[in-house]
Amino acid sequence: MSEANASATRITPGNALRPEDIALQDAKPADAVARYALGLGDDALILAQRLGWWISRAPELEEDVALANIALDQIGHARSFLTYAGRAWDRTEDDLAYFRREPEFRSVHLVEQPNGDFARTIARQFVVSLYQWELYSRLVHSSDPTLAAIAAKAVKEVDYHRDHATQWVLRLALGTEESRRRMIAGLRLTWPYVEELFTDHPLIDEVGDAGVRPSELRAPFDDAVLTVLTEAELDVPAVPGATGGGRLGRHSEHLGYMLAEMQVLAREHPGASW
Known part of the structure; x- marks a missing residue:
C-alpha cells in the first residue's frame, strides 16, 4: 500500500455528515446566516460531483475508493449546510440541490x-482541503451553534482529505519526470x-461572528502551502488570477453543464422515490 493511499483508507462513507447528526434540529437561521451556509454547501456539493467522476477512472483501484469516500464526505457536508440553510426559506436540501438555476x-x-x-484533480483537492481545514477550524467557534456543530465534524474529515492530497502532491512532484511535469501543470x-x-464579500459583514472572514484565512493557508511545496521542490505558481464572482451567482462556463447532468433525474421525475 502506498503512503499516499494509506491515509485515504481512513476515510469511510460512514464518516459523512448526515442532517440527523446536526445539533439543534429545530434551529432556524437568520437570512444572512442561511445565505452563508448556502455558499459553503454549494462548494461541497459541486466538488463532490467532480470527485465522483473519478470512480472507475482513477489510476489505481484504491484511488477509486479514496476519491469516492472524499466525495461522500463532501456530500455529507453539503447536506448539512443545505439542510440548515433551507430552514430559513422552508426548502429542503433536495430543493436547493436540484431545483435552483445556475445563477x-x-x-x-x-x-x-x-x-x-x-x-490537476489533486492540485485542486490540495487547495480546497487546505482552505476548508483553515475555514472549519475557525468555524467551530461560530456564534451560531449549528454552524459550529457542522464544522466540528467536518474538520475531522477534511484533515484526512488534506493529508491525502498532500501525500499525492509529494508523490507526483518527486516521482518521474512526467508526473512532476503534470503536477506543475495542475498547480498552474x-x-x-x-x-x-479569500475574497471578502458584503455578506460576511452581515453574518458577523457566525461566520469566518475569508481574508483572515489567507496567511495560514499560504504558510501551509509553502511548507508542502518546499518539500516537493516546487514553487508557488506565478499566474494571473481569475475574475471569480461565484458567491454573487456569476459562474464559470463549466457549472451549467454539470448542473444539467446532476439535476436532470430529479427534474424529470419530481418527487420520485425508490
Whole structure:
C-alpha cells in the first residue's frame, strides 16, 4: 500500500455528515446566516460531483475508493449546510440541490473547474482541503451553534482529505519526470482560482461572528502551502488570477453543464422515490 493511499483508507462513507447528526434540529437561521451556509454547501456539493467522476477512472483501484469516500464526505457536508440553510426559506436540501438555476448557486469557481488529468484533480483537492481545514477550524467557534456543530465534524474529515492530497502532491512532484511535469501543470491551472477563496464579500459583514472572514484565512493557508511545496521542490505558481464572482451567482462556463447532468433525474421525475 502506498503512503499516499494509506491515509485515504481512513476515510469511510460512514464518516459523512448526515442532517440527523446536526445539533439543534429545530434551529432556524437568520437570512444572512442561511445565505452563508448556502455558499459553503454549494462548494461541497459541486466538488463532490467532480470527485465522483473519478470512480472507475482513477489510476489505481484504491484511488477509486479514496476519491469516492472524499466525495461522500463532501456530500455529507453539503447536506448539512443545505439542510440548515433551507430552514430559513422552508426548502429542503433536495430543493436547493436540484431545483435552483445556475445563477442561484453560490459556489466558488475553483470547485466548478473540470477534473483534467489526475494531477490537476489533486492540485485542486490540495487547495480546497487546505482552505476548508483553515475555514472549519475557525468555524467551530461560530456564534451560531449549528454552524459550529457542522464544522466540528467536518474538520475531522477534511484533515484526512488534506493529508491525502498532500501525500499525492509529494508523490507526483518527486516521482518521474512526467508526473512532476503534470503536477506543475495542475498547480498552474488551479492557482488562478485561489484568490476567490479569500475574497471578502458584503455578506460576511452581515453574518458577523457566525461566520469566518475569508481574508483572515489567507496567511495560514499560504504558510501551509509553502511548507508542502518546499518539500516537493516546487514553487508557488506565478499566474494571473481569475475574475471569480461565484458567491454573487456569476459562474464559470463549466457549472451549467454539470448542473444539467446532476439535476436532470430529479427534474424529470419530481418527487420520485425508490
